[in-house]
Structure formats: structure tokens, C-alpha cells
Amino acid sequence: MVNDAPRPQDDALVPMVTALRWQRDVVAAAGSPVAAEILQAAGDDALQGGVLAAELSGDVRFGDFPGLRVMSAVHRLALERQAPRVAMRLPTLGGTAPVTAGDRAAFRREVISALAADLPALRASLGHTPQTNDxxxxxxxxxxxxxxxxxxxxxxxxxxxxxxxxxxxxxxxxxxxxxxxxxxxxxxxxxxxxxxxxPAATEGRALLSSYIWVDDVERFTRLGAAMKVAQxxxxxxxxxxxxxxxxxxxxxxxxxxxxxxxxxxxxxxxxxxxxxxxxxxxxxxxxTFGLVVTRWDGSPADGQPRLIACGGSHGTDIRLIPSA
Ligand SMILES: C[S@@+](CC[C@H](N)C(=O)[O-])C[C@H]1O[C@@H](n2cnc3c(N)ncnc32)[C@H](O)[C@@H]1O
Structure with a gap:
């Protein structure tokens, strides 16, 4: 499943399938196999001219990360209880990840039918800059x-x-x-x-939550805690x-x-x-100006620039940084 092709530039226009495959490989390599299945399903559907082909066609700007947008659409449908058969497979929602080849194939079919059942939701997500406020x-x-x-x-x-x-x-x-x-x-x-x-509104909380990769329970929990801090x-x-x-x-x-x-x-x-x-x-x-010192002395800080003092641009108000 690993793609050795170089990462395209952010501004490059690439076929949608290329962007989805790249994102699939990134999430798979990062240890998110369920998220990878979502992207596999979307990419396969696009390649095979399936029910989502019209939405997932053409060229896209690589740096717009359409793969994140597709994952968010799926996660959000599951979060909002519109795709219970998908939700039961998502670790972030307490589900059990599909492991066998048969379960993974069934999961991919559920993902496609959930998206096909709510094309406006998919379109809205594709049109929205990812809000991964991490x-x-x-x-x-x-x-x-x-x-x-x-x-x-x-x-x-x-x-x-x-x-x-x-x-x-x-x-x-x-x-x-x-x-x-x-x-x-x-x-x-x-x-x-x-x-x-x-982050205090239901809509905002759902949106932010949807961008967490569906395997990443730790990040999901961290986001929930941060949204509480924001209150x-x-x-x-x-x-x-x-x-x-x-x-x-x-x-x-x-x-x-x-x-x-x-x-x-x-x-x-x-x-x-x-x-x-x-x-x-x-x-x-x-x-103000900063005095930055770099020492090459074999210590753990070897070669690390450190801010020692700062002051006004004409040598006024010079202060030592206490932690320096
Ligand atoms: C991936 S999110 C990252 C959010 C946050 N900085 C973080 O690291 O958690 C990127 C954010 O940049 C915002 N954004 C993109 N272009 C922008 C611009 N020209 N001016 C202000 N915000 C912009 C998007 O709306 C989005 O909320």
C-alpha cells in the first residue's frame, strides 16, 4: 500500500485519485488503518466510475488536502449518527476496527453508501478548508x-x-x-x-471532531479536553x-x-x-533586538541558538533573559 512517489508541491494540480492515494499512504504509515480504508474506498470508487465519481473527479490543488476532507465527511456522518454501520467500526467512536479482509471490504462498501446517501454533506466537506485545530x-x-x-x-x-x-x-x-x-x-x-x-457551539465541536483521523482516540480525547479549556x-x-x-x-x-x-x-x-x-x-x-548565542561545546545544547538578552534597537533597555 505504500506509495514511493515524491510528495507533490502544495500548489500542484493533481488528479483527485492521486491526492486520495497519497493521503491513504500517509495515514496508513502513521498507523491509522481504518482511515486508510476510508481513503481506499473513496479512491477505488473514483477510479472505477462508482457512485461518487462525479464528486471525486478532475484535478485538485494538492495542498488543499481533499483526502482530509473526504475523511471528515465520513467521520461527521458517523458522529451525527447518520452512518451507524460505519460508526461501529471507528475507534474514535468506541467502534471495533475491521481486521479481516472480508470485514474491511464490507466497511469500504458501508463508507461509500454512507457518502452516496448524503452527497450534499460530501460536497460541503470537499468545499471546506480542513479545520484540524490540533x-x-x-x-x-x-x-x-x-x-x-x-x-x-x-x-x-x-x-x-x-x-x-x-x-x-x-x-x-x-x-x-x-x-x-x-x-x-x-x-x-x-x-x-x-x-x-x-468551540462552544455544537456545530463547531462536531466540525473540529470530524477532522480527527478515525483511529486516533488519543487525539480525539485531547481535542475534547481542549474544547473544555476553551470554555x-x-x-x-x-x-x-x-x-x-x-x-x-x-x-x-x-x-x-x-x-x-x-x-x-x-x-x-x-x-x-x-x-x-x-x-x-x-x-x-x-x-526589540535579541542577543542570540550559539555554542559548539559538545554539551546537549551544542549548536543550538539561545536567546541571551534583548533590548531596544539602539542599545537601550537591555535585559538579560532570566532562563538563558
Ligand atoms: C489546518 S487548519 C490549522 C488550524 C490551527 N492553526 C492549528 O494548527 O490547529 C488551517 C486553518 O487556516 C485557515 N486559513 C487558511 N487560509 C487562511 C487565510 N488566508 N487567512 C486566515 N486563515 C486562513 C483555515 O480556515 C483553517 O482554519
Missing amino acids: PGRAALLRCALSREDPSRRVRLREIGASAGLNLRADALPGKPEIEAGPLPVILDRLGCDLSPVD RISATVLDMDAVEFCQRLDVIDGTTTVLWHSAMWAYLPEETRAGLRGEIARLGAMA
Whole structure:
């Protein structure tokens, strides 16, 4: 089942079947065999001119990840009890994964008939940018935050924030082994998305849940916990393009502005990427300077750049980073 073909560029147009097969191989290699069966079923149907062929035909932009969109459609139908025979096979919903060849073939047939029974749901999912708002990524954000000056409060900003779960990174689980020290206090949390999701609404919760790979019980549980955190800690996600959001962003003396994005870049057209690079450079130029030191001394930190101190651009307000 493994495909050795090189990964196409995000902006490349590829046949839908190629995108579905690539996604199938990714989820299979990542240990999600039930998700792989869903993509196998969709790809087979498309290739064989089956009931979904009209929906799953033509060329698609690779970086739009249509395979994730098909998986989400199936997961959502099962979550909303419209596909009980599929749901009983999904680990995220407490089901038993099909193992024998016969069970797997029967599962693939159930997947196709569930999608064929609700083509508007499939179309809606194919037309929707994946909203995999993964709170697991907060561990990386925490890693970065732990290297900021803990005495300065942080204005946390996120582009492509989806439901803004990672804007609550300080209240989400991290990995202590990659954190350099205590996290600074978060002063406020603001993000943007072209299609913000409300993690408190039933619709939003169903949408976010549907993008979890159907084998991944751990991620499903983590998402549920993060959605609860979101009820406790508020954050605002504006309905706004990332470039406009950055154009409106400034830095404020005495605070640290952290601008974060994850799993968004692939979805952006080159024009947006160029706009963002320009805006981020503008913000960077307004920020204070950092003193970064790299030592090659054979220690565990050998070759790792470390922020030692920061200050104003003309040598004013120089402060040592306490965790340095
Ligand atoms: C895969 S999700 C990732 C969500 C979140 N960053 C995370 O890592 O959990 C990608 C998000 O980027 C958003 N997005 C795509 N293009 C955007 C743009 N030009 N401006 C703002 N958001 C955008 C999508 O709506 C979607 O919510």
C-alpha cells in the first residue's frame, strides 16, 4: 500500500485519485488503518466510475488536502449518527476496527453508501478548508513561549487559528522536556481565520471532531479536553484574512508580541504568503533586538541558538533573559 512517489508541491494540480492515494499512504504509515480504508474506498470508487465519481473527479490543488476532507465527511456522518454501520467500526467512536479482509471490504462498501446517501454533506466537506485545530501543537508553542522573558506579559496572536484552541497554550498540556522555564503570563489572546469555528457551539465541536483521523482516540480525547479549556479561558478569533490581521498588528512597549501559526501555510496562495512575509518583517523591524548565542561545546545544547538578552534597537533597555 505504500506509495514511493515524491510528495507533490502544495500548489500542484493533481488528479483527485492521486491526492486520495497519497493521503491513504500517509495515514496508513502513521498507523491509522481504518482511515486508510476510508481513503481506499473513496479512491477505488473514483477510479472505477462508482457512485461518487462525479464528486471525486478532475484535478485538485494538492495542498488543499481533499483526502482530509473526504475523511471528515465520513467521520461527521458517523458522529451525527447518520452512518451507524460505519460508526461501529471507528475507534474514535468506541467502534471495533475491521481486521479481516472480508470485514474491511464490507466497511469500504458501508463508507461509500454512507457518502452516496448524503452527497450534499460530501460536497460541503470537499468545499471546506480542513479545520484540524490540533491542541497537540500547543506543546510547540509552549516550547517557544518558555524561551520568552517571563517578566514581560505576552500578547498572543495567531493567524489561521481555526477555533483558537492553541491561543490557550498555557492551559494545555505541553512537553516539560522541551520547555526552558516557566511560561510568561498571557495578557490577551487574539487570532483570525477565514472561517472561524466556535468551540462552544455544537456545530463547531462536531466540525473540529470530524477532522480527527478515525483511529486516533488519543487525539480525539485531547481535542475534547481542549474544547473544555476553551470554555474556561476566552480568546477571540476574528473572521479575517491573515494578511489583513498582520497589517493591523503592532507591538507595544513593555510586552512581548508572539505571532504564531501552525498547519496553515500549505493552504495559502503564493500572493498571501508573500504578503505575510512582508508584514512579519515589518513587525520584526518594530520589535526589540535579541542577543542570540550559539555554542559548539559538545554539551546537549551544542549548536543550538539561545536567546541571551534583548533590548531596544539602539542599545537601550537591555535585559538579560532570566532562563538563558
Ligand atoms: C489546518 S487548519 C490549522 C488550524 C490551527 N492553526 C492549528 O494548527 O490547529 C488551517 C486553518 O487556516 C485557515 N486559513 C487558511 N487560509 C487562511 C487565510 N488566508 N487567512 C486566515 N486563515 C486562513 C483555515 O480556515 C483553517 O482554519
